[in-house]
Each structure stands twice: as C-alpha cells, then as structure tokens.
Amino acid sequence: KLSKRLETVAGYITKGGVLADIGSDHAYLPCYAWQKGLIAGAIAGEVVEGPFQSAKSTVAEYGLGEHIAVRKGDGLAVMSPGEADVITICGMGGALIRDILERGKDKLAGVTRLVLQPNIGAHNIREWLIANGWELQAEEMMKEDGKIYEILVAERGDSEAPYRSRREHGILFGPFLLAEKSEVFAEKWRHELQNMKRIQQQLQQAADTEETLQKRQEVAAKIAMMEEVLA
Numbered sequence: 693k694l695s696k697r698l699e700t701v702a703g704y705i706t707k708g709g710v711l712a713d714i715g716s717d718h719a720y721l722p723c724y725a726w727q728k729g730l731i732a733g734a735i736a737g738e739v740v741e742g743p744f745q746s747a748k749s750t751v752a753e754y755g756l757g758e759h760i761a762v763r764k765g766d767g768l769a770v771m772s773p774g775e776a777d778v779i780t781i782c783g784m785g786g787a788l789i790r791d792i793l794e795r796g797k798d799k800l801a802g803v804t805r806l807v808l809q810p811n812i813g814a815h816n817i818r819e820w821l822i823a824n825g826w827e828l829q830a831e832e833m834m835k836e837d838g839k840i841y842e843i844l845v846a847e848r849g850d851s852e853a854p855y856r857s858r859r860e861h862g863i864l865f866g867p868f869l870l871a872e873k874s875e876v877f878a879e880k881w882r883h884e885l886q887n888m889k890r891i892q893q894q895l896q897q898a899a900d901t902e903e904t905l906q907k908r909q910e911v912a913a914k915i916a917m918m919e920e921v922l923a
C-alpha cells in the first residue's frame with residue numbers, strides 16, 4: 693500500500709500524460725499511478741545503484757516494464773526534452789529538489805506540471821519557481837508517521853501571482869498554506885520557531901563579528917515572521 697504522502701502526490705499528477713518520477717527509489721509512485729490508470733507511461737529515474745535496482749525489481753514484479761522505463765542517472769539527465777508531461781520529485785530536501793530542477797532546466801520543454809514534495813526547505817523551491825516562470829497552483833501540508841511533509845504543485849504562468857501580497861511571508865510559509873493555516877501548519881512552525889530561538893541564543897553567545905551581527909538580524913526577522921503568523 694502506498695503511503696498517504698505519495699497517494700496525495702499521485703492526486704496531482706496530470707491525467708493521461710507521461711510521468712517522470714525523479715529519485716524514484718522503489719518506483720512505487722509510477723507503478724501506483726499506472727495501476728490507477730492515471731498515466732500513459734512513466735520514467736523512473738534514480739542516481740544511486742541500490743534504489744535503481746529496487747525500482748527495476750518493483751517494475752518487473754508488477755510486470756510493467758513496457759510502460760515504466762527505469763533509468764539510472766542524475767536528476768533530469770534521465771529524460772529528453774518533450775518526453776514527459778509531468779515531473780514528480782519527492783522525499784528530498786528542498787535545496788536538492790531546486791538543484792535538480794536548475795541543472796535540468798533544458799529538459800523541461802513540454803513539461804506542463806511539476807509536483808514537488810520537499811521534506812524541508814520548501815522556500816528554496818518557491819524561489820526557483822518564481823525565478824523560472826512556474827506559477828504555484830496548490831500546496832498541501834500533511835503529517836504521516838509523526839513527520840510533516842509539504843507538496844507543491846506548479847504550472848507555467850505568472851510566477852509572481854501567488855505572492856502579490858506579503859511576498860516574503862509567501863516564500864517562507866507558502867501562500868496557500870499560509871491562507872489555510874491548518875493545525876499541522878501551526879505545529880510545524882511552532883517547532884521551527886523553537887529551533888530559531890535556540891539558534892538565536894547561540895548567536896547571542898558568539899563573538900560580535902560582522903557575520904554574527906548579520907545572522908542575528910536574519911534570525912530575529914525570521915522569528916518575528918513566525919511569531920506573527922502563529923499569533
């Protein structure tokens with residue numbers, strides 16, 4: 693059975709298109725999407741040998757070799773421009789997801805939707821989407837097995853549109869998540885606030901270098917944003 697996390701991601705896959713799932717590990721997501729009749733075919737990309745073999749095993753086990761191509765390579769290097777309609781990149785840090793998109797920019801021709809699921813650092817992805825003409829369409833935050841996950845869905849369009857009011861807040865918290873302010877959202881940001889306060893205490897004890905002063909300001913600004921949003 694697929695995790696609630698990946699099931700939620702699958703719900704955002706464009707129907708009837710070709711999916712490229714990057715960092716697919718066991719290839720559970722493309723296999724599930726095929727079985728549910730959501731896609732016309734898929735590419736499962738993996739850069740590490742172990743997970744690449746796991747992906748091949750799952751696809752073979754389900755007898756889906758004709759429909760799901762398992763390819764070994766770094767990020768979007770496993771696909772050609774025009775080959776996929778939708779890309780999913782799930783279960784990694786936001787900075788890594790951003791780097792994969794940035795390095796694979798030339799492969800995005802024909803891709804109409806990105807479904808990205810960062811475990812942390814989603815703001816890195818929002819900044820990349822803004823800079824590259826992808827408009828955030830939806831966001832979800834969910835909790836499973838004690839862990840909190842975010843899902844970001846973007847399509848080509850007016851990338852600044854979701855951030856017209858309170859841009860900085862939108863980038864950090866997510867414009868849709870901020871508007872919704874769910875219980876999980878509050879839980880995540882209460883936790884982040886505590887972390888920031890611990891960092892602030894450490895910075896107070898550090899020597900007064902220019903770098904420390906700058907970091908103190910950044911941390912204070914973030915704490916103020918979090919306290920305001922949680923109030």
Ligand code: SAM
Pocket residue numbers: 698714715716717718737738739740743765766767768781782783784788792
């Ligand atoms: N996407 C699956 C999920 O959400 O359950 C697997 C997540 S797993 C934690 C992350 C996977 O990404 C690992 O299997 C890792 O090998 C793969 N990965 C990391 N960097 C990658 C890259 N640059 N290109 C392709 N795969 C990568």
